[in-house]
Amino acid sequence: MDDVLRLDAVGQARAVRTGEVSARELAEAAIAAIEAHDGELNAVVHRRFERALAEIDDLPAGAPFHGVPILLKDLGWRQSGEPYSAGSRVLDGLDEAPDGHGVVRLREAGFVLLGRTNTPEFGSTITTEPAAFGPTRNPYDPAYSAGGSSGGSAAAVAAGMVALATASDGGGSIRVPASLCGLVGLKPTRGRLSLGPSMGEGWSGFSCPGFVSRTVRDTAAALDAVSGYHPGDPYDAPALPGPLAAEAGADPGRLRIGFLTAHPRQDVPGDPDLAEAVARAAALLEGLGHDVAPGGPQAFGEPEFPGHFGAIVANNLAAQVASLGTSRGRPVEPAELEPRNAAMVAAARANSAADHILATQWVDGFRRRMASWWAAGNDLLLMPSAGAAPFPLGWIPPTDLSIAFGRTAQVVAYTSPINATGQPAISLPLHATAAGLPVGVQLVAAAGREDLLIRVAAQIEQARPFAHPAMR
Template sequence: MDEVLRLDAVGQAQAVREGLISPRELVEAAIAKIEAHDAEINAVVHPRFERALAELDGLPEGAPFRGVPILVKDLGWGQAGEPYRAGSRTFDGVEVGEDAHAVTSLREAGFVILGRTNTPEFGTTITTEPVAYGPTRNPYDLAYSPGGSSGGSAAAVAAGMVAVATASDGGGSIRIPAGMCGLVGLKPTRGRSSYGPASGEAWSGMSTLGLLSRTVRDTAAVLDLFTGYVHGDPYDAPGLPGPLEAEVGADPGRLRIGFVAEHPREDVPGDPVPAAAVTAAATLLEELGHEVTPSRPEALAEPDFALHFGAIVATNVAAEVENIGRWRGKPVDLAELEPRNQAMARAGRDRSAVDHILALQWIDGFRRRMAAWWADHDVLLAPTLGIQPFPLGWLPPDDLSTAFGRTGPAVAFTSPFNATGQPAISLPLHRTPAGLPVGVQLIAAAGREDLLVRLAAQIEHARPFDHAAMR
């Protein structure tokens, strides 16, 4: 049974179709794995095992992932009749009335949802240590963070509880946990996935839905299920030539790849660990026949980016706090929030509507300045996390100056692409001397997930990913 759980989701679905295992046996094995190991990892904050087992009789016949277990992030992935907490105590008593479009797509594909995964409060930081549920631990070293905000999903997949889990990314929240837990994490193009019907967008369009997996083919096949424009969405991504699953194994051709190992701004401290990961990846890409040169968008060095990005996030946090009060029928006292979100909500409330629009307009210009680089290049290679893996507690919740100061360099290569809306994928290609995973990131022009999947699959074939943390 353990051998089947070590398969990726595509492999598990095939095993079910071929009669090697029944959906019930597969789901029960995944539940047993969670029950055996989650006490030490703390990835699953809302198990729904009994409901999942009861749903097995109604699985759609012929569905591509019939009977395959999955976990969903407890942020942005609403499920009818289930609690929604977003890592916060302020949501106590709130229950979702209808499935998100993306959740409906997973159910129609035959996935069985086993529970909801841990996330930092409102997803506003890069580690998963909410006061409401306690820290999620990295399966590679339990003293270390799995990243955030999709840290619960990443830890569950890395530990082998499920083959895939859903995620979202507003500043690196898919890619950073993927990098820190040795997984594949693709942030799609803005508008590729729908936040409906509950929302039109998240973080003023900077957040997108996605997933975490152990293989490129899982990432492609599962993204195909829930990506696509839904009537009423505020954005629509450029069309793809076909299913992403069909791009796995397709020849990417000889690509023009620029790489940057350290941040171009002199005031952002460098780190030898992510720099070494990028340098090694650049060598691999050269060996695969690509044209690889040191190059990056000039706009990455602009010092005002972090100011405007942070201001937009703060305004959105303030709006979320206001909405929570309406949903639960009682205004939120800021003292109910963790210190980080207290500060962000206050900052957001202090900003005017004009301030918010001006920040968005600055980002509009930044997006165009960044896009110009892709006129002469196909892909940018960069670190995923701008620093080396960090332990739990490294971002002190009561010392915001230290926490925010450390977060800035960490997200230097992720948040810019939330602002531009471009697709980016993190791949597990490096390890620290202590064996902790270090991801590298590939970024393409808007709408070019197909190119990223082709290149990522070529890399995976040449350098198969090692998933040493599986329980």
Template sequence: MEELLRQDATAQARAVRQGQVSPRELAEAAIAKIEQHDGEINAVIHQRFERALREADAAPEGTPFRGVPILLKDLGWPQRGEPYNAGSRTLDGVGIPADGYGVTRLREAGFVILGRTNTPEFGTTITTEPSAFGPTRNPYDTAYSAGGSSGGSAAAVAAGMVAIATASDGGGSIRIPASMCGLVGLKPTRGRCSFGPGGGEGWGGFSVSGFVTRTVRDTAAGLDLVSGYEPGDPYAAPALPRPLVQEVGADPGRLRIGFVAVHPRGDVPEEPELVTAVTGAAALLESLGHEVAQAHPDALADQDFRLIFGDIVSNNVAAEVESVGRWRGKPVDLAELEPRNRAMAEAGRRHSAVDQVLATQWIDGFRRRMAVWWDDFDLLLAPSLGIAPFELGWIPRDDLSTSFGRTAMAVSFTSIFNATGQPSISLPLHTTRAGLPVGVQLVAAMGREDLLVRVASQVEQAKPFEHPAMR
């Protein structure tokens, strides 16, 4: 059973179909793994083990992932009747009235939901250290952060508790934890996955839903399940030519790939480990037959982006705090929030509706300036994280100037593509001298997850991903 837990979700599903293991046995093994290791890692904050075992017993035949255990990020991914905190005590006792469409599709696919994973308060930073639930520790080295905001999900998958967990990404929150924990993390195109029925978009379209996994095929299969327009969604991603699982192993052809290892904006210090990761990935891609050159969109160097992106996020945090008050029937006192979110909510309240519209219009222009680069290139290769792996506490709770500055550096290569809406994938292709994983990011044009899966699968075959943190 230990060997089966080390395999990916696709292999676990096949073992169930072939009768090698029952859904209950698989769920029990994953639960035992959580109980054995989560006291140290602190990835799973809400457990539903007894209900999960009953659901495993009732898992319907014929579903593609019958009996495979999964964990849900406790931000987004609402599940009816289950606790929901979004990393904040302001939501204690608030019930979820209905499953999100993504959760419904996971259930229909046969997944068994074991619980919910840790996340920073409202997902507004890149380390998972909420006051409400304590820090999630990196399975590679428990002194280090697992990243955020999908840090609990990433740590659980990296530690071998489950093979797949849900995630979301508003500024890097899939790709950064994937990088920190040695996983595959694909941020889909804006509109690929529905936020319904309870919502239409997150952070003005910056946020998207996805997964952290150990293999490209699991990422492809997960997105196939939860992708698709739902009536009432504010927009839809361009249609894919076929299911993403059919892109796994498909020849991507000879691609034109630009790469950047040092941020052209000039306010992000050069990090040798990131340079090594990107140049190593560039050499690997070139060896696979692709045309690789040092190049990037000119707009990546825009000095105004960081401030405008931050203003829009702050506006959305202010609105979220207001929504929480209405949801629970009692306004949120800003003193209830962590200092970071208190400051962001205050900033958002100072901005006017005109400020928000003008900021959104600036992003519209920025998105067009970025998009033209993909007329000449197929992919951009860049770091997944703007800094080297960092220890817990490196993003301070009370020193807001340091906290915001370090967070901005960390998301310097990821938040850009939340603003543009383009898909991007983090792959675990480098390890530091200290033994910590570092991911590199491939970015495609709008709607081209198919191309990302093809080339990611090619890379994975050429240099198989290793997962030494699994316990």
């Protein structure tokens, strides 16, 4: 069974379809892998193994991922009647919300839902070390962070517990864990996946659901399974030319690609591993026939951006905490929150509604300034996935908030602007430090062009297949 677990999700689905393995045998193998390895990694915080096995006989016949085990991030991806914590001690009961549209579509696609993965409290930082559940450890080195906020999902996939796990990205929370755990992570175009029926948008449109996986084709096929507009959604992404799975292997043509290596924050020195990762990716893309040159959007790195982005996120967090207080019948006190979140809520309460609207209007202008670079004839932007080299657990401290906020801003400097613009971006595992820790690079396309990202990512993967030495 170890050989089947090493297959990607598309390969596992084929193995079930051809009778090489049964859906029950595959699920039991994944459960055994979780039980064997998660004690050290702490990636899975809620397990529903018996219920998952009981549901196998009711899986839809002929579904594309019939019998493939998957884990759900414990933030978003609502599953009615199951434990839901969002990384917090404030939420400690069963989820009373209806199944999210994404979870419904996962079931319709034939996935076996094994449990939920660790995440920082309310997903508000870039490392998964919640006080409620403890840190998730990186399979490449347990002393290191798996990233956040999809760190539990990334660690589980990198370690080989499952081939695919759900994720979400509000400031880099798919791409950074993918980078630190050596995975593929695509943040879709805003509106590609619905957050309904319980939510219309996350973080004023910054946050998008998605997946972490080991192969490009898995990411493409999984997005096909869950994408789509639902009536009442506040956004609708531009239509794709066809299924994303069909784009893996399609010729992307000769593309015009710019790349950036200088950190967007001028006070942060360049990191040699990040620069080398981009340089190697640029050389690879040039060798594949693309036109690659230094440069990117003039707006990228505008010094006003972090303040506006951070204020909007804090305002959304304060609204979430207020809603939790209303639903439980008593306010959430600052002492119930981790210090980082208590400080963000306090800062947000000092903002007015007009301040929030002005911040969103500034971002509207930023989005147009950024889009002008792609409109001028550029196809892709290449840059690091994370603004720091792989970092150990505790590097973002839970109580020294000045250091914590500064380092978080450093890590998300390459990713959060793309959340603000709503464009799609993909992180690919193309480099490693001398110690063997993964370093990803990301490619950013114009809004609606996930098809182009999948084409190029698959071209890269074919030219330089991704290795996954952390699989156990």
